[in-house]
Amino acid sequence: MTTNPSIIETDVLVVGAGPTGLYGAYYAGFRGLRTVLVDVLPQVGGQVMALYPEKQIRDVAALPSIRGRDFVTALEEQAAAFAPQYLLGKQALRLDAGATGTTVRLDDGTEVRAGAVVLTAGIGTPNPRPLATGEEWLGTALSYFVVDPEAHRDQDVVIVGGGDSALDWADALAPIARSITLVHRRAHFRGHAATLARVQLNDTTTVVTDTEVTALDGDLAAGRLEKVTLRHSNGEEHVVATDHVIAALGFISDIGPLRDWGLDLRGRSIAVDRAMRTNLPRVYAAGDVADYDGKVKLMSVGFGEVALAMNHVAVELDPDLTLFPGHSTEES
């Protein structure tokens, strides 16, 4: 097999597009650096979007109260002033850090050559929690994300889960899919009540609670699913004609490939100095993944850390620059 991996060159690569990474992209741009952000999730926003997109955030300066989703949109908008390049749904697998630059290889073969790398990986790589049955259909008729809603046009879709992702996808696919069966193991959904109300009003959507998926059946070799068996907690079973199953059962995160990069780790965090440098040349860390004595894991702290990191990156890449950036008001 021959591959011709695409090569991307940039000043700084940010690994992790959560709040700290997004603000880092803005800040790097402000310091005149070209920025690439990579994230294993198909969306930006990290934990905020994965865990509490509908909750109000009240502990970020100048924002008395803002919905998680809107907060992420604002961060994205702020970063967009400097047009960072996003590589979403891709995982950083390997890092080679040298005195003159770094190379990071992604799971799709892309090679990112960067003057410096800033790791804003938060709690690490989120691994989708697997469905208890039917793992053999993964990649054909079972998926953990909706990457392209159009892929489900005119399909009978079963969505499994009780959180915001399950509800959001049921809502988004309703006008596209032929039918949707939303299956949750418990009586109550933990996702946003307003989304659930909307989902329940869709004519083509059936909401089934206290129920689990117990079997996926069809022509496995052809990747053609035919039916799914559902079992209610009272023991009753019924079968639903199904083309595709989307399991939105949340995530278990771990530090992932970073563990093998030769970083000085403290548990699931990376040790940094006061300039947010790791033990590897030209590799910095900021936000929840970065650790030092007295650390407090808050977004406010992460924003300060990533600004600190980017100022040091700017000087490391161009020693003629000063560490202090000047004031952002000067450009207005």
Added chain:
Amino acid sequence: MSYVIGPGCIDELDRSCIEVCPVDCIYIGDRKSYINGTECIDCGACEVECPVSAIVVDRVAKKDDTLSAFMQDSVDFFEKPLPGRDAPLGDPGGATAIGEVGVDTPMVADHPAT
């Protein structure tokens, strides 16, 4: 900071919390589950999921005598050898990988049936 599972979990062991924990830091004993405070990231996903409202944040738990005893008990679950074991559990870095522990702390084991 961390969340703590109180006495409401004893003999209930619903496990809904385990399904939503993004860092897999809730460990199953025999009659109850225990949150590893070192591994917990304080996200609060489990608190709302518990059908018997057994999970509280440590800031609240420490103001209540019963709950603060369970806070200390959760520390002991990981830091002291459990009955029948030579070494403490420590911070295994994920509950799925080690499976159900199957043993409780003496305090939980001796707790009256609920």
